Structures are given as structure tokens and as C-alpha cells.
Amino acid sequence: MSDVLRRIEIPIALTIIATLLQVIPYYLDIPPLESAANTASNAVLIIVACATFVGVISIIQVHGKRIQRQSEGWYYSLLVIGFTVIMSITGLPIPEVGLSVNNSVYNWLFTNVLTPLGSTMYSILAFFITSAAFRAFRARNVESSIVLVAGTIMVMSNAPLLTNYLPFIADIALWIRSYPNMATFRGVMIGAALGSMALAVRTLMGIERGYLRGGGEE
Amino acid sequence: MSFLVKLKNLDRRYIYLLAWIVVLFPLLNPLGLPIPISQDARTWYDYVENEINDGDVVLLAPMYGVSGMPELFPMTVATMKHLLTKDVSIIVVSFWTQGPLVFNTLLEQVDPADYGYVYGEDWIRLGYVPGSETAMGSFAASIHNTVTADYVEGRPLSSFPMMDDIQTGEDIDVIVSFETGTPGTPEWMRQFQAPFGTDQITGCIGVSVSGMIPYVNSGQLKALMPGLTVSAEYEILLEKPGLAVAGVDAVSTSHLYVTLLVIVGNLAYFMTKEEED
Numbered sequence: 001m002s003d004v005l006r007r008i009e010i011p012i013a014l015t016i017i018a019t020l021l022q023v024i025p026y027y028l029d030i031p032p033l034e035s036a037a038n039t040a041s042n043a044v045l046i047i048v049a050c051a052t053f054v055g056v057i058s059i060i061q062v063h064g065k066r067i068q069r070q071s072e073g074w075y076y077s078l079l080v081i082g083f084t085v086i087m088s089i090t091g092l093p094i095p096e097v098g099l100s101v102n103n104s105v106y107n108w109l110f111t112n113v114l115t116p117l118g119s120t121m122y123s124i125l126a127f128f129i130t131s132a133a134f135r136a137f138r139a140r141n142v143e144s145s146i147v148l149v150a151g152t153i154m155v156m157s158n159a160p161l162l163t164n165y166l167p168f169i170a171d172i173a174l175w176i177r178s179y180p181n182m183a184t185f186r187g188v189m190i191g192a193a194l195g196s197m198a199l200a201v202r203t204l205m206g207i208e209r210g211y212l213r214g215g216g217e218e
Numbered sequence: 219m220s221f222l223v224k225l226k227n228l229d230r231r232y233i234y235l236l237a238w239i240v241v242l243f244p245l246l247n248p249l250g251l252p253i254p255i256s257q258d259a260r261t262w263y264d265y266v267e268n269e270i271n272d273g274d275v276v277l278l279a280p281m282y283g284v285s286g287m288p289e290l291f292p293m294t295v296a297t298m299k300h301l302l303t304k305d306v307s308i309i310v311v312s313f314w315t316q317g318p319l320v321f322n323t324l325l326e327q328v329d330p331a332d333y334g335y336v337y338g339e340d341w342i343r344l345g346y347v348p349g350s351e352t353a354m355g356s357f358a359a360s361i362h363n364t365v366t367a368d369y370v371e372g373r374p375l376s377s378f379p380m381m382d383d384i385q386t387g388e389d390i391d392v393i394v395s396f397e398t399g400t401p402g403t404p405e406w407m408r409q410f411q412a413p414f415g416t417d418q419i420t421g422c423i424g425v426s427v428s429g430m431i432p433y434v435n436s437g438q439l440k441a442l443m444p445g446l447t448v449s450a451e452y453e454i455l456l457e458k459p460g461l462a463v464a465g466v467d468a469v470s471t472s473h474l475y476v477t478l479l480v481i482v483g484n485l486a487y488f489m490t491k492e493e494e495d
Binding site: 026034037038041042044045048049052093095100101102107110111114115117118119121122123126127129130131133134135137138139148152155156158159160161162163164165167170174177178181182185186189 | 347353370429431471472475477482
């Protein structure tokens with residue numbers, strides 16, 4: 001029995017069924033299939049929601065070990081676990097006892113801890129970009145010169161001070177954005193879409209097995 | 219030449235220090251630098267002003283977390299204020315974990331009640347729906363099956379009269395999405411624009427603009443708000459200067475600084491190239 005359950009054909013068959021269940025109702029109006037597809041979608045949402053708990057468990061396992069072994073920076077792990085536990089408990093959907101995402105502690109932590117930390121992480125980019133602008137953006141050859149000039153014009157076009165006195169910069173930036181950039185991105189998007197279709201067909205036919213047991217070896 | 223060599227190898231800490239100054243100084247002492255209005259801001263303003271009609275159902279989606287707030291939050295606030303001046307139904311939903319919390323912060327600055335909007339009658343919050351694009355697809359197929367209760371009161375959606383006529387993606391007239399990544403515009407396009415022809419306008423961070431342009435030029439995206447600068451222009455068009463206008467001086471000075479660094483860095487590179495060779 002266990003050998004039967006471990007057969008590679010079973011997950012492939014499940015993949016094919018799940019995929020066709022979503023694809024067929026998109027093109028054909030078959031109410032029972034549409035209803036089954038919606039039920040399957042809702043099941044996915046439930047699975048994703050359950051995965052949140054796996055995330056919390058994983059965080060506690062990883063950081064718990066670091067605290068236990070007192071590895072370097074273990075006190076940061078202590079903070080991570082502390083805040084994970086506090087936010088998980090205060091955010092529990094039990095409004096009858098004052099717990100929910102509207103809980104004052106939960107919202108205070110979000111506004112006064114998570115928001116400034118997130119903004120700080122984002123702001124640090126400014127330092128990396130300025131350093132890169134000075135050290136890495138070099139016109140070493142024709143290709144890098146084109147990128148450098150286009151990039152600098154785009155940066156300049158984002159500064160109102162410059163576009164106010166040099167409006168042609170905004171016009172050039174708009175042209176770069178609307179023609180070379182768009183043509184390139186369309187190519188990338190069409191290529192990626194064709195690649196996805198090919199991957200889907202290979203998966204449906206059971207040829208692509210990369211998602212199975214790390215390669216689907218028998 | 220030795221000066222240029224020294225300049226080329228300038229300690230990055232000096233670059234960081236100057237960056238810190240050029241950003242912080244205009245934030246502490248607003249310079250009132252000029253802000254010309256771009257076509258992007260005008261298109262966004264015109265769309266919200268003229269294309270969203272009274273009675274329309276607007277789905278407003280804050281699809282970002284705290285890291286996206288510096289760039290996206292001002293435009294979300296400004297657009298919310300603009301929408302509230304109209305007689306529309308607003309559904310606030312997010313497929314991004316921290317979206318509802320970002321919206322809580324927004325409500326500290328914009329109270330829909332000040333505009334005569336009544337919760338549950340004119341606007342409603344549906345919170346965060348986990349599941350990325352699958353959730354968006356499910357939401358488009360059946361809003362009531364995907365989200366059973368509202369976010370604020372936890373009441374069944376069927377108990378809100380405004381939701382009686384809003385059942386699927388077909389009942390939504392326009393999507394206003396503010397986003398930093400995936401799920402975002404491509405996912406909205408696949409789940410709403412393609413099957414229902416729903417209009418969409420998107421506010422995004424500066425680095426996402428390149429990927430959005432094909433949707434703008436094809437007409438699938440009716441307007442695009444790329445970054446803080448355009449947000450500031452939009453606030454000026456709205457005649458409600460806010461967070462973006464306050465921050466745009468720093469955008470000007472920091473971008474000018476980056477431009478100068480590129481020029482100086484390359485001059486130093488070329489003038490010392492032969493010496494080093």
C-alpha cells in the first residue's frame with residue numbers, strides 16, 4: 001500500500017487535475033466545473049492561511065536554537081521571538097477579550113516599532129545608491145555608457161528642481177520610458193509568458209518534474 | 219592629479235555623510251523648490267476627477283507594507299481624499315499582509331466621516347486576504363465567498379446593504395492599487411481587467427515604473443502614479459499639499475546629489491585612467 005502511495009504518478013495526476021480545474025472554466029462555461037474550481041481556490045486560501053502558523057513555528061525553532069546555544073547576536077533572536085509572540089497573541093481574532101488586529105498593543109507595535117524600522121531599512125538604500133553612483137556607474141565601454149547616460153537622465157527627471165529649469169530632461173526621460181524601455185519590457189514579458197506556457201504544458205504532460213522530490217527521481 | 223586619485227578613492231563614509239545632509243536639511247528646513255506638474259500627475263488627477271463617476275464602485279487596495287510607506291503612503295492619502303470628495307462606494311481590501319495596518323495609519327490622517335461617508339453604507343474594509351493571486355482570482359469570482367466578514371466589525375458581508383449589489387469582480391468599476399511588488403498590477407490585470415474589463419490605476423514605487431509602462435501604453439492601465447515626486451505634483455493639483463510636498467525638496471536635492479556624484483566620479487575616472495594605466 002505504501003509503495004502505491006509513493007508512486008510518482010499520484011502527485012503528477014493531482015497536478016494535472018488541479019491545473020485543468022482552473023484552466024477549463026476560464027475558457028468554457030461549465031457551471032459544475034466552475035463551482036469546483038472556486039471550491040479548490042478557497043481550499044488554497046485555507047492552506048495559505050495555515051502556512052502562517054508554519055512560519056511562526058519556523059521562526060521560533062530557528063531563533064529558539066540560537067538563544068539556546070547563545071550564538072552570536074542571540075539577543076536579537078530573543079527580540080524576534082518576543083515580538084512574534086506578543087504580536088501573534090494580541091492579533092488573535094478573539095475580539096470578545098480585546099484581542100484582534102484592532103488591539104491597541106498590536107497597533108502601537110506596528111506604528112511605533114515596525115513602521116520606523118521598515119522605513120529605516122528602505123531609507124538605507126539611499127546610502128547604497130549614492131555610493132554606487134560615485135564608485136560603480138562608470139562609462140567603461142559603449143554599453144555601460146548608454147546605461148549610464150539613460151540612468152542619469154532618469155534620475156535627473158525625477159528631481160523637480162531640474163525638470164523645472166531644464167524641461168527637456170523630462171521629455172527625454174519620457175521618450176526613454178515610452179520607447180526603448182517599453183519595447184524591452186514587452187519583449188521580456190512576452191518571453192516570460194511563452195516560457196510559462198511551455199512550463200505549464202511540460203508540467204501537465206508530466207515531463208517537468210522539478211517540483212517533485214527535488215527532481216522526481218524514482 | 220593626485221587630488222583626483224584621492225577623490226576617486228574617497229572614503230564612502232564621506233559620501234554617506236553628505237547624503238545624510240542633503241536629505242535631512244530640506245526636510246528640517248523646507249526650501250520651497252519649484253514643482254512642475256508632469257503628465258503622469260495630470261492624467262491621474264483627470265482620471266479620478268472625470269472618469270470615476272458618482273455611484274461607481276471603487277476597490278482601493280493598499281498593497282504594500284511599512285517599507286513601501288515612504289514612497290506610497292502620501293499618494294494613498296491624497297487619492298483617498300480625492301475619492302472621498304466624490305459620491306462613490308469604496309471597498310478597501312489588500313492582498314498584502316500589512317495592507318490593513320497601513321490603512322489604519324491612513325485613517326489617523328483621513329477620516330471618511332469628515333466627508334460624509336458612513337462605514338458599511340458608503341465604504342467598507344475587507345482587510346487582508348491571504349493567497350496572493352489565487353486569492354485575487356477567488357475574490358473576483360465571488361467576493362462574499364472569499365471574504366465572509368468585514369475587517370472592522372467582523373460582521374457578515376451580507377449584513378451590509380452596500381454589499382448586496384457587489385458580488386463579483388464584474389460589479390467593481392475601478393481598481394485603485396498602490397503597490398510595491400507581487401501581487402500587483404499584472405495579477406490585477408489577469409484576474410480583473412482581462413475577464414471583466416475593469417478599469418485600473420496604479421501607484422507604484424519608482425523602481426517599478428519600467429515594468430508598468432507596457433500596461434500604460436496599451437491602455438490597460440488608465441493612469442500611473444510613479445513615486446513621490448508625482449505624488450507631490452498630484453497634491454498640488456488637488457490643492458491639498460501634504461506629505462509628498464513636504465518630502466519632495468529632499469527628493470530634488472538627493473537626486474541632484476546623485477547626478478553630481480555620477481559626473482564627478484566619471485570625470486575622476488577618465489582623468490586618472492591614463493595615470494593608473
